[in-house]
Amino acid sequence: MTRGFYIGRFQPYHDGHHAMIEQIATEVEELVVGIGSADASHTEHNPFTAGERIMMLTKSIAEFERDHDLVTYVVPIVDIDRNAVWVGHVQSMCPEFDVVYSNNPLVVRLFEERGVEVHQSGMFDRGRLEGTDIRQRMIEGREWEDRVPDPVVEVIHECNGLQRLRTVVQEDVAERWEAGEDDR
Numbered sequence: 001m002t003r004g005f006y007i008g009r010f011q012p013y014h015d016g017h018h019a020m021i022e023q024i025a026t027e028v029e030e031l032v033v034g035i036g037s038a039d040a041s042h043t044e045h046n047p048f049t050a051g052e053r054i055m056m057l058t059k060s061i062a063e064f065e066r067d068h069d070l071v072t073y074v075v076p077i078v079d080i081d082r083n084a085v086w087v088g089h090v091q092s093m094c095p096e097f098d099v100v101y102s103n104n105p106l107v108v109r110l111f112e113e114r115g116v117e118v119h120q121s122g123m124f125d126r127g128r129l130e131g132t133d134i135r136q137r138m139i140e141g142r143e144w145e146d147r148v149p150d151p152v153v154e155v156i157h158e159c160n161g162l163q164r165l166r167t168v169v170q171e172d173v174a175e176r177w178e179a180g181e182d183d184r
């Protein structure tokens with residue numbers, strides 16, 4: 001039995017993450033999904049809470065649990081300020097895992113330095129499937145719903161996520177303006 005680990009911020013969980021988990025589901029029997037930066041929410045970079053991201057993931061991956069007999073564990077992981085001990089921090093919070101799946105260069109490096117096997121999948125349709133671009137579309141009122149699994153659309157509407165994102169962006173801009181960090 002092989003148990004994998006896949007971590008992301010999932011702000012929001014999108015079709016690129018979904019394609020990655022679909023592929024992982026063919027390679028492992030169990031998967032631990034880490035909700036990274038679990039302590040962050042209500043900012044432009046991290047608008048959604050750990051709880052909201054757990055809902056996005058749990059509802060979306062139900063189809064893989066059914067179709068591939070995959071067992072998943074979703075674990076929130078808060079950030080810590082020392083990269084050198086982060087792998088131990090993750091391991092201390094999760095069921096034991098054999099292999100890590102990631103396309104994030106820092107995550108790959110930190111696990112490999114600790115002797116953990118890491119698989120990289122390459123990016124799926126990255127021109128369309130990038131969290132930063134999807135959040136920008138939400139802010140600007142452009143179409144984003146076709147880039148995420150259907151349950152994610154429901155969760156974002158349930159938590160009034162578009163309005164929250166637009167509000168926090170305005171607050172961030174105002175703070176940068178007051179701090180004199182904006183181009184004027």
Ligand SMILES: Nc1ncnc2c1ncn2[C@@H]1O[C@H](COP(=O)(O)OP(=O)(O)OP(=O)(O)O)[C@@H](O)[C@H]1O
Pocket residue numbers: 007008009010011015016017020101102103104121122123124125126129130131132133
């Ligand atoms: N389109 C994609 N295809 C495959 N893997 C992806 C894709 N987008 C992100 N990933 C990977 O999923 C993991 C989590 O990514 P993350 O949640 O940061 O998404 P992101 O789209 O890069 O978001 P952001 O732009 O907000 O940083 C990382 O390993 C990342 O490289």
Ligand SMILES: NC(=O)c1ccc[n+]([C@@H]2O[C@H](COP(=O)(O)O)[C@@H](O)[C@H]2O)c1
Pocket residue numbers: 007008009010035036037038078079080081082083086104106107110
């Ligand atoms: N020192 C740390 O806390 C540390 C180090 C490496 C990755 N991480 C986290 O792992 C997650 C990686 O996910 P992304 O690929 O979505 O960036 C992020 O939440 C990131 O903050 C944290």
